[in-house]
Amino acid sequence: MTLRLPSPDGSLRPYEPGPAPAPGVHAGGPLTSRTVFSAAHVVADPYADVNADDPAAVDWDATLAFRRHLWQQGLGVAEAMDTAQRGMGLDWPNAAELIRRSAAEARAVGGRIAAGAGTDQLASGTLDEIRAAYEEQLALVEDAGAQAILMASRALAATARGPEDYLTLYGHLLRQAREPVILHWLGPVFDPALTGYWGSADLDAATKTFLQVIAAHPDKVDGIKISLLDADREIAVRRRLPAGVRCYTGDDFNYPELIAGDEQGFSHALLGIFDPLAPLASRAVRALDTGDVRGFREVLDPTVELSRHLFQRPTRFYKTGVVFLAWLAGHQEHFAMVGGHQSSRSLPHLARAYELADGLGLFPDPERAARRMRALLDVYGVPR
Template identity: 65%
Template sequence: MTGIRLPSADGGSRLYRSSAAPLGPFDGRPARSRVLYAAAHVAAAPQAAPGGGGPVVDWEATLGFRHRLWGLGLGVAEAMDTAQRGMGLGWPEAAELIRRSSDEARAVGGRIVCGAGTDQLAADRTHSLAAVTAAYEEQLAHVEGCRAGAVLMASRALAGAARGPEDYLEVYGALLRQSSRPVVLHWLGPVFDPGLAGYWGHDGLDEAADLLVKIVAGHPRKVDGVKISLLDPEREKDLRRRLPAGVRCYTGDDHHYPELIAGDGELASDALLGIFGPIAPLAARAALALDRGDPGGFRALLDPTVELARHLFAPPTPLYKTGVALLAWLAGHQEHFAMLAGLESARSLPHLARAYELADLLGLFPDPERAERRMRRLLSERGVAE
């Protein structure tokens, strides 16, 4: 390969030559020692570029990516924030995504959970607690009607409607009493969504954690687990110690996931992660190392991926979705670097170039030459000459 000149954040450029060998074939099977979900992104058709008439999902590429995850032995967390919920994917499209993905999961015996939230409510006004509860109930019924497990997503509408912690107790209690199967509760911190500041009715994270534990303790048989996305590993470790026996702690920490999944010898986190989409082949291999009782082998495979994860999830963190879609396109999992709401333009070219470089160094591109051609094309389209 001749190499590619990549733009740098300082305004300069550097010549990069691909050198890492791509990962070979992998006969994936689900890990036994951990439950691992990849929060999957949505591939958009070119019509979804700025100026288009609304979101247009490339269903073939979107569902094909999920089959790839199942083929690697990973579960799929569907219609989560990685799928641009609230950032281009509305509830009608999310509902169809949940239906289609759930059908595909049953066809291949794949593990799936799906996000149930309140995003059918208008975002520009405050809603009553009854309206928020009804919105949650509609989405929960849809997910369970598709015979999938539900993730009760943190709700901006609930954060706006709640007057205090008692309102969270009321809403989540009502939902858990009527759920037909155990659900995952999702604590998404303001680093991922500033609209969720003060969630659980408290600005202080200690008090917020206390309330979350109280909700779980009141309905332990209705809670499969808690997904915590605060980018605070010590707080996650504390929370998982406090959960009732049998309730999982799913790490959503895309900065510290290797140590949290590996565990401390007594307790370990399962995972529901956006980064697991881009690094799925390495995550799947690492999980099987844990099954063999080889935590050192697990860390040797997964620790090198953290630099890429921290780059993709750098502030402003909600824009990590752009890098996820870029890497899927470079790897050949979709034919277009197009995103709902034109989000492909949300990150700078130097940021995208570094993402390409880090992913290539990990061997994540099945065809490095294709990845280089596509990266060169992207730079040319955006006015960067070789």
């Protein structure tokens, strides 16, 4: 089958799908050299009669099946994060249900799970209201049996008067956390509403406050997730962490080099791109488990072009490409998203994502992926 794929300039180019299937499911136990989480997407219910502004309708069976796929690869699941469209279609009641269901599934299959606790039940609020919102979500995550990830709060970014408000609020939350948490610094490239987080738009000043929070409570911080798409800054922060506090890279542009590390250390991973890349991520880290850094890079380095394509600006719409590839790979039977976000990327963008993923051998059934790509092209009126 030859496909005619649209380019950004409006022209059509012929493309012959590759015959290579994705790597098979890996067995052999968990990954050992790095702690690796994939932030996971949610599968919408395509038959629900909902509008874009309505609460999300989730296909729970397909959503949990995808998490089993990630666990089967040896990856942990980072639940109810921005990849799951928190703040972009998935409201707090649905996120809470997602956390409960996924945590129960993790217990049933022996999978590792962490889950996001934020303040998205609030549009805005006072510092006391923001603290109470965080407390509600933190309690739910811990009661469900998941490790807590303290997510950045839009409400806090809008309300905080400076670094002291962050130090006070995060200190309060860390003192009451039952187990060590992961702190998440999501940069404005992912969410413009988080500009100035940690009390300053100056990243050096913000980093200082961030490190102060960790230094004051090292026993309550398992690790930090940095999503700034700035490898040099992540390395600099990583080298300043207290002993025992991990750095989980959230850099979807530079993850191979950050995970591989250098003579002074390395990053673990908590990445949205590992949702579509799970088989390759598993294969790569298993090579690293044997000390084969070169083999690790040989598997992961070629995936960076796809990741940078999916996460191109506006970066917050990367979820569209993630769900699109899940559909092509057969993890769900439709290309629909909560909030209608399947329309958030252009057809040329999706066509290039298909081409790059196919070239990596990410589709277990390349013929099915090609048929689905052809069906999407038909919907858009692309001539055969």
